[in-house]
Amino acid sequence: MPRRKTKSQTAVIELLQREPNALSHDGITAKLEEEMDRVTIYRILNRLVEDGLAHRIVADDGRQYFASCKQNCEHDHEAHGHLHFRCVVCDQVECVPGDVNYHLPNGYQVDNSNITLSGSCQACSKNG
Numbered sequence: 416m417p418r419r420k421t422k423s424q425t426a427v428i429e430l431l432q433r434e435p436n437a438l439s440h441d442g443i444t445a446k447l448e449e450e451m452d453r454v455t456i457y458r459i460l461n462r463l464v465e466d467g468l469a470h471r472i473v474a475d476d477g478r479q480y481f482a483s484c485k486q487n488c489e490h491d492h493e494a495h496g497h498l499h500f501r502c503v504v505c506d507q508v509e510c511v512p513g514d515v516n517y518h519l520p521n522g523y524q525v526d527n528s529n530i531t532l533s534g535s536c537q538a539c540s541k542n543g
């Protein structure tokens with residue numbers, strides 16, 4: 416039986432769906448219209464990830480970001496099968512559509528990936 420969504424859960428998933436980029440916990444807290452404590456937000460995020468509505472990104476800066484799941488998500492992958500890009504200029508993390516290709520020596524089988532590249536995003540590299 417699908418678990419019923421609370422009002423707070425709906426607010427968080429709607430925020431993630433509205434945002435073009437992934438959000439950190441602090442970013443979510445700042446953008447939510449209703450006030451929720453950190454623990455509640457953590458609990459909701461974990462549940463959204465468990466339910467396959469959002470995915471967690473551990474970026475190369477060591478922080479966690481969350482993005483809503485889109486059509487290009489492959490749910491048997493930890494990072495849902497696509498790359499993430501962290502822009503060091505505007506400090507945004509985005510989902511990058513497209514396949515992740517590995518060139519590993521024989522004998523390795525990849526089950527999960529969590530790859531975040533960093534640098535300047537499209538908008539920022541144009542300005543620089």
Ligand SMILES: [Zn+2]
Nearest residue numbers: 470484488495
């Ligand atoms: Zn996903």
Ligand SMILES: [Zn+2]
Nearest residue numbers: 502505536539
């Ligand atoms: Zn940027």
Ligand SMILES: [Zn+2]
Nearest residue numbers: 482497510511
């Ligand atoms: Zn993503």
